[in-house]
Amino acid sequence: NAGVTQTPKFQVLKTGQSMTLQCAQDMNHNSMYWYRQDPGMGLRLIYYSASEGTTDKGEVPNGYNVSRLNKREFSLRLESAAPSQTSVYFCASRRVGDSYEQYFGPGTRLTVT
Amino acid sequence: GQQLNQSPQSMFIQEGEDVSMNCTSSSIFNTWLWYKQDPGEGPVLLIALYKAGELTSNGRLTAQFGITRKDSFLNISASIPSDVGIYFCAGRNTGTASKLTFGTGTRLQVTL
Numbered sequence: 641n642a643g644v645t646q647t648p649k650f651q652v653l654k655t656g657q658s659m660t661l662q663c664a665q666d667m668n669h670n671s672m673y674w675y676r677q678d679p680g681m682g683l684r685l686i687y688y689s690a691s692e693g694t695t696d697k698g699e700v701p702n703g704y705n706v707s708r709l710n711k712r713e714f715s716l717r718l719e720s721a722a723p724s725q726t727s728v729y730f731c732a733s734r735r736v737g738d739s740y741e742q743y744f745g746p747g748t749r750l751t752v753t
Numbered sequence: 754g755q756q757l758n759q760s761p762q763s764m765f766i767q768e769g770e771d772v773s774m775n776c777t778s779s780s781i782f783n784t785w786l787w788y789k790q791d792p793g794e795g796p797v798l799l800i801a802l803y804k805a806g807e808l809t810s811n812g813r814l815t816a817q818f819g820i821t822r823k824d825s826f827l828n829i830s831a832s833i834p835s836d837v838g839i840y841f842c843a844g845r846n847t848g849t850a851s852k853l854t855f856g857t858g859t860r861l862q863v864t865l
Contacts, residue, residue: 671851683855690851730795740784740845744795
């Protein structure tokens with residue numbers, strides 16, 4: 641049982657390049673989330689998927705797109721990377737019901753030059 | 754958007770000391786969660802609180818859901834070196850579906 645996995649662990653992009661961050665969970669959770677973490681800013685929600693087939697914007701969605709590929713996988717795409725998107729990206733998942741506990745992956749450290 | 758204020762921002766303590774930190778909100782929350790993040794890792798859930806006034810322990814950690822529902826507290830007793838890390842609070846209120854709001858974290862450093 642691996643929990644939430646993310647790939648890649650590290651990535652360096654040039655301005656304007658595109659890439660997709662991958663996330664998968666094996667806990668049979670319905671909801672999945674993408675956050676970015678910047679120094680002094682805590683975790684900010686980019687997009688989330690309450691259930692398979694649905695996605696919604698979070699607090700900072702500009703410059704990103706997401707795909708909920710199936711119940712297990714939720715990907716985050718940067719179409720044209722900008723230096724302001726340099727950050728650490730975390731994926732999380734949550735089981736259904738009254739529990740609002742989210743479980744996080746190990747993160748992807750992205751640098752855009 | 755909503756903001757969660759955590760204090761202190763950072764603290765240095767000696768091994769064996771007790772630690773207290775808190776989180777305050779400008780609005781009422783129905784759920785409070787506390788996470789710990791080690792360097793280079795993702796946040797790990799420590800304690801979840803669902804009722805005002807609730808006091809919950811996890812080993813040497815104890816967290817409380819404030820009775821005003823606008824704050825929460827985390828205490829660590831008899832700190833040890835592996836307690837080093839950043840502690841985040843997160844809250845959820847009705848009307849935000851399953852989304853959480855995170856605090857900016859308290860960085861804890863333990864000296865021998």
